[in-house]
Amino acid sequence: MGRRTVIIDGHRFHALWLRDNCPCAACRHGSGQRLLDTRSLPEDLSIVRTAGNGDLEVTFSDGHESCFAPAWLRRHMAAPEGRRRRLWDARLQTSLPSFRWDDVAAGGPALREWLAAVDELGFALLTDGPTEPGSVTRAAGFFGFVRETNYGRLFDVVTVVDPTNLAYTGLGLGEHTDNPYRDPTPTLQLLHCLASSAEGGENTLVDGFRVAQELDDDELRLLAAWPVSFRYADAEAELEAESPVISLDARGEVQAVHYNTRSAQPLRLPDDVVEPYYDAYLHFGRLLESFAFRIRFKLRPGDLFVVDNLRVLHGRTGYAPTGGKRHLQGCYADRDGLRSRLAVLSR
Amino acid sequence: MGRRTVIIDGHRFHALWLRDNCPCAACRHGSGQRLLDTRSLPEDLSIVRTAGNGDLEVTFSDGHESCFAPAWLRRHMAAPEGRRRRLWDARLQTSLPSFRWDDVAAGGPALREWLAAVDELGFALLTDGPTEPGSVTRAAGFFGFVRETNYGRLFDVVTVVDPTNLAYTGLGLGEHTDNPYRDPTPTLQLLHCLASSAEGGENTLVDGFRVAQELDDDELRLLAAWPVSFRYADAEAELEAESPVISLDARGEVQAVHYNTRSAQPLRLPDDVVEPYYDAYLHFGRLLESFAFRIRFKLRPGDLFVVDNLRVLHGRTGYAPTGGKRHLQGCYADRDGLRSRLAVLSR
Numbered sequence: 001m002g003r004r005t006v007i008i009d010g011h012r013f014h015a016l017w018l019r020d021n022c023p024c025a026a027c028r029h030g031s032g033q034r035l036l037d038t039r040s041l042p043e044d045l046s047i048v049r050t051a052g053n054g055d056l057e058v059t060f061s062d063g064h065e066s067c068f069a070p071a072w073l074r075r076h077m078a079a080p081e082g083r084r085r086r087l088w089d090a091r092l093q094t095s096l097p098s099f100r101w102d103d104v105a106a107g108g109p110a111l112r113e114w115l116a117a118v119d120e121l122g123f124a125l126l127t128d129g130p131t132e133p134g135s136v137t138r139a140a141g142f143f144g145f146v147r148e149t150n151y152g153r154l155f156d157v158v159t160v161v162d163p164t165n166l167a168y169t170g171l172g173l174g175e176h177t178d179n180p181y182r183d184p185t186p187t188l189q190l191l192h193c194l195a196s197s198a199e200g201g202e203n204t205l206v207d208g209f210r211v212a213q214e215l216d217d218d219e220l221r222l223l224a225a226w227p228v229s230f231r232y233a234d235a236e237a238e239l240e241a242e243s244p245v246i247s248l249d250a251r252g253e254v255q256a257v258h259y260n261t262r263s264a265q266p267l268r269l270p271d272d273v274v275e276p277y278y279d280a281y282l283h284f285g286r287l288l289e290s291f292a293f294r295i296r297f298k299l300r301p302g303d304l305f306v307v308d309n310l311r312v313l314h315g316r317t318g319y320a321p322t323g324g325k326r327h328l329q330g331c332y333a334d335r336d337g338l339r340s341r342l343a344v345l346s347r
Numbered sequence: 348m349g350r351r352t353v354i355i356d357g358h359r360f361h362a363l364w365l366r367d368n369c370p371c372a373a374c375r376h377g378s379g380q381r382l383l384d385t386r387s388l389p390e391d392l393s394i395v396r397t398a399g400n401g402d403l404e405v406t407f408s409d410g411h412e413s414c415f416a417p418a419w420l421r422r423h424m425a426a427p428e429g430r431r432r433r434l435w436d437a438r439l440q441t442s443l444p445s446f447r448w449d450d451v452a453a454g455g456p457a458l459r460e461w462l463a464a465v466d467e468l469g470f471a472l473l474t475d476g477p478t479e480p481g482s483v484t485r486a487a488g489f490f491g492f493v494r495e496t497n498y499g500r501l502f503d504v505v506t507v508v509d510p511t512n513l514a515y516t517g518l519g520l521g522e523h524t525d526n527p528y529r530d531p532t533p534t535l536q537l538l539h540c541l542a543s544s545a546e547g548g549e550n551t552l553v554d555g556f557r558v559a560q561e562l563d564d565d566e567l568r569l570l571a572a573w574p575v576s577f578r579y580a581d582a583e584a585e586l587e588a589e590s591p592v593i594s595l596d597a598r599g600e601v602q603a604v605h606y607n608t609r610s611a612q613p614l615r616l617p618d619d620v621v622e623p624y625y626d627a628y629l630h631f632g633r634l635l636e637s638f639a640f641r642i643r644f645k646l647r648p649g650d651l652f653v654v655d656n657l658r659v660l661h662g663r664t665g666y667a668p669t670g671g672k673r674h675l676q677g678c679y680a681d682r683d684g685l686r687s688r689l690a691v692l693s694r
Contacts, residue, residue, distance in 0.1 A: 004622065014621040016629075021613045032580055037521045038608040039632030043625075076613050148492040150687065174384045182683040184531035227597045233379055238690035239683055244597045250574045261385040266368045266423050274361040275351065278390075282363075285386030336529040336586055340497065343585035 002046030002061050008070075011077040015047045018058055021076075022066035086120045087210040089293045096297060097121055101129030101304070104142060112345040115143055115338055118188075122308035123205055129192070129302045136192035136329045139304055144337020147186050149179075150237040157191070157328040161198045161319045175206050175288040175313035179332070180230040180258040183241040186332035189314075190306045193299035198324030204296045204315040205307065208257035211287045212246055219280035224248045226277060229265040230258065240265075245281065256310035259288065288313055299328070308335065349393030349408050355417075358424040362394045365405055368423075369413035433467045434557040436640045443644060444468055448476030448651070451489060459692040462490055462685055465535075469659035470552055472644065473651040476539070483539035483676045486651055491684020494533050496526075497584040504538070504675040508545040508666045522553050522635040522660035526679070527577040527605040530588040533679035536661075537653045540646035545671030551643045551662040552654065555604035558634045559593055566627035571595045573624060576612040577605065587612075592628065603657035606635065635660055646675070655682065 005012050020038050022028065027036040042062055049059040056068045097117035103110035104126055117124035129135060136154050140146045146153050178189050191203070212220065227242040247256040269277050287293065296317065299305070307314055309332075319326070352359050367385050369375065374383040389409055396406040403415045444464035450457035451473055464471035476482060483501050487493045493500050525536050538550070559567065574589040594603040616624055634640065643664065646652070654661055656679075666673075 012618045014618075014625070016625040017614065017616075017621055020625075032578065033609045034611065036608070037632075038611070039521065039629055039636065041625075041629060043629055076615075079615075145495040145497075147494065147681075150492075150684070174386065182681075183686070184534060184681060184683075187531060225597055231379065236691065237687045238694075239687050240690075241683065250572055250591045261383070262380045264381065264385070267364065268423075268426075269364075271359045271361075274364050278361070278363040278367075278388075282386055282388060282390055285384075289386065334494075334529075334531060336531075336588065337497070339530070340584045340586050343587075344583065347585075 002048035004046055006047055006050055006058070008056060008073055009077070011073075013073070015045045015060060016041060016043075018047070018066060018068070019045055019060050019062070019064065021068075022064065023068065023072070024066060027066075084116070084120045085209070087213070088121055088207050089210055090291060090295060092121070093295045096125060096295065097123070098125040098127055101126050101139075101302070107142075108345070111142060112342065115342040115345070118306055118308065118338060119342055122207060122209075122312035123305060125297065126304040126306075127300070127302070129304055131194050131301045133194060133329060136190050136304065136331050139190055139192065139306070140331055140333040143341040144188075144333050147332040147334055149182070149186075149332060150239075154329050154331040157326075157330060159198065159201065159319070159326045161321065161324050161326075172318040173316040174261065174285075175204065175294070175315040176260040176262070177208070177258055177309050177313055178260070179232075179239075179309075180228075180243055180260050181232045181239040181241050181263050185241070185243070185256075185258065186309055187335040188306060188333040188338060189309045189330060190304060190333065191299075191314075191328050191330045192304040193301050193326075193328055195301055195325055195327040196299060198326045199320035199322050200317055201319050201326045202296045202298045202317045203305065204294050204317060205305075206288050206294045206313050206315075207311065208259065208288070208313050209254050209311050211284065211293050212254045212257070214287050215280065215284060218276070219283060220246060222273070222277050222280045223284060226267070226269055226273065228258070228267060230260060230263040231265050232263055245284065257313065258310075259285070259313060261285070289315075349395040351393055353394055353397055353405070355403060355420055356424065358420075360420070362392045362407060363388060363390075365394070365413060365415070366392055366407050366409070366411065368415075369411065370415065370419070371413060374413075431463070431467045432556070434560070435468055435554050435642075436557055437638060437642060439468070440642045443472060443642065444470070445472040445474055448473050448486075448649070454489075455692070458489060459689065462689040462692070465653055465655060465685060466689055469554060469556075469655035470652060473653075474647070474649070476649040476651055478541050478648045480541060480676060483537050483651065483678050486537055486539065486653070487678055487680040490688040491535075491680050494679040494681055496529070496533075496679065497586075501676050501678040504673075504677060506545065506548065506666070506673045508668065508671050508673075519665040520663040521608065521632075522551065522641070522662040523607045523609070524555070524605055524656050524660055525607070526579075526586075526656075527590055527607050528579045528586040528588050528610050532588070532590070532603075532605065533656055534682040535653055535680040535685060536656045536677060537651060537680065538646075538661075538675050538677045539651040540648050540673075540675055542648055542672055542674040543646060545673045546667035546669050547664055548666045548673045549643045549645045549664045550652065551641050551664060552652075553635050553641045553660050553662075554658065555606065555635070555660050556601050556658050558631065558640050559601045559604070561634050562627065562631060565623070566630060567593060569620070569624050569627045570631060573614070573616055573620065575605070575614060577607060577610040578612050579610055592631065604660065605657075606632070606660060608632070636662075
């Protein structure tokens with residue numbers, strides 16, 4: 001009879017855990033992929049012998065022998081490193097993460113810093129870039145791949161401000177996340193300015209994770225507990241997906257925000273939940289518009305920004321009715337490519 | 348002073364809910380998008396007057412008047428329609444959802460049925476298609492868009508079975524979901540057969556949602572509570588993301604399975620959780636391999652299958668060491684495109 005656990009430097013390691021993580025060439029490939037199929041382990045596996053000066057040698061009841069480096073074991077005793085996430089509010093206005101297109105396009109440290117800003121803050125700007133249509137997908141190529149959708153590889157956002165007709169004055173647009181009716185929701189959005197002769201029309205951003213901290217536990221619980229259905233339909237597409245306004249991960253931490261009053265469908269809630277839910281929903285929505293949390297900037301032709309679309313909400317201020325045109329191009333991309341490029345540049 | 352709620356056909360409607368869903372042209376665009384920004388509603392909104400024969404006319408304390416059709420109100424009293432999800436086990440073997448490439452490529456009812464099978468069962472086959480390389484991305488185009496990754500728009504899976512060297516005998520591959528180290532995980536995978544002269548090498552599939560039903564509450568809770576980190580690294584990429592093995596949605600229903608023993612990193616668990624977690628993890632893993640739940644089929648050149656990669660796990664049986672070659676091409680795509688095409692075809 002062996003033991004189920006062994007204690008090293010005060011940390012208890014279980015036989016199953018150790019055997020599952022055996023680093024030998026038969027159990028793990030040089031690439032780091034596990035060759036051992038975890039489910040082949042006997043449930044009653046035990047440790048029949050340990051030895052070693054320095055390295056820990058373990059013989060298991062299935063006859064296998066493993067050898068663990070102390071540094072590797074120590075690394076796995078510690079709590080996992082937290083996300084590089086840095087929450088922000090309106091005070092970030094004085095130090096917006098802004099980088100020059102040419103520097104970032106050259107790759108290397110400037111690209112790394114730009115991607116690190118997106119990873120930490122959920123957005124970053126790129127200035128003084130080209131004004132050719134299609135440049136937005138080139139920017140996505142700096143780190144990853146365009147997520148093509150029924151809107152195409154890229155889409156146009158054009159506002160013509162007509163001072164003779166107030167109805168055509170570009171109205172402001174409240175803070176929102178894009179395309180919550182997709183499954184999966186695009187995790188990154190890029191917006192690139194080709195023309196901006198209209199007055200006003202500033203872009204606004206707000207850190208949804210920061211604003212979620214302002215909610216009390218009951219509000220957070222309500223917004224996380226009830227899924228909202230989001231929908232978009234036109235002649236060629238019919239997209240519908242549901243998400244709670246605030247998604248919590250397995251640890252109970254805020255993982256995603258889906259907030260878009262344009263595409264939200266009528267809420268399906270039990271009678272007694274409607275009023276408290278709306279109270280929380282309206283409170284969250286108003287906080288998202290609060291000057292205390294929001295930053296703003298005006299894109300010039302050639303400027304671009306990228307946002308983490310599950311965290312940072314974007315909006316737009318209205319235009320002065322003095323005429324002019326605003327033309328942006330946007331595209332979607334995903335976080336895995338961005339984080340991968342950042343990790344490789346950080347090696 | 349108005350009322351907060353009004354009762355219609357025994358169902359209670361709240362002032363905020365009704366006002367939020369006002370169908371008038373100022374509040375809702377013809378496309379179905381909401382023009383009213385929900386967060387502009389006063390929290391203490393009430394109903395000051397109701398009237399109407401047939402249609403329900405409501406005057407709110409903010410002065411707005413809305414008119415609701417009885418049929419629309421009735422539709423929103425009912426519980427939402429459930430997913431078209433149909434869980435399955437090994438008994439599905441005798442009635443695999445299989446369609447002919449040419450029929451599906453022609454669009455119309457055959458395409459609709461193929462997509463409906465993927466939506467309901469989490470997979471479907473396509474047979475007698477072309478054997479030209481690159482055809483797999485054409486199949487993705489039948490309903491949506493390829494998700495390009497660092498593996499390219501498509502990737503090759505080639506196994507050469509060398510009977511002179513057992514080490515090169517293609518081994519079986521346990522049931523797994525693909526690329527759990529991506530954020531977001533690809534929601535659909537397509538695999539297309541170009542050559543299959545080797546004996547063996549059958550594809551196997553298992554419905555992860557069905558198998559999850561076999562777990563007891565404690566096991567389900569453990570597998571849902573603790574995120575697993577999945578990782579893949581090579582010279583050009585470093586991908587890492589975490590998900591619990593079983594993800595539950597806001598209603599507590601199984602929403603996704605991420606199971607891949609090759610890319611799973613050492614589990615980070617409190618001491619007292621390690622053993623019960625491994626018990627649940629091994630139990631689930633073994634059930635995934637059980638003949639009671641698994642179906643199998645051999646792809647001939649020109650055949651293809653698509654799986655819902657958050658629900659249906661795929662694997663491969665081993666090869667007879669008699670020589671031969673197996674060449675598949677795969678690509679990733681996403682569910683929103685598939686469900687959109689299905690919805691449009693179902694109009």
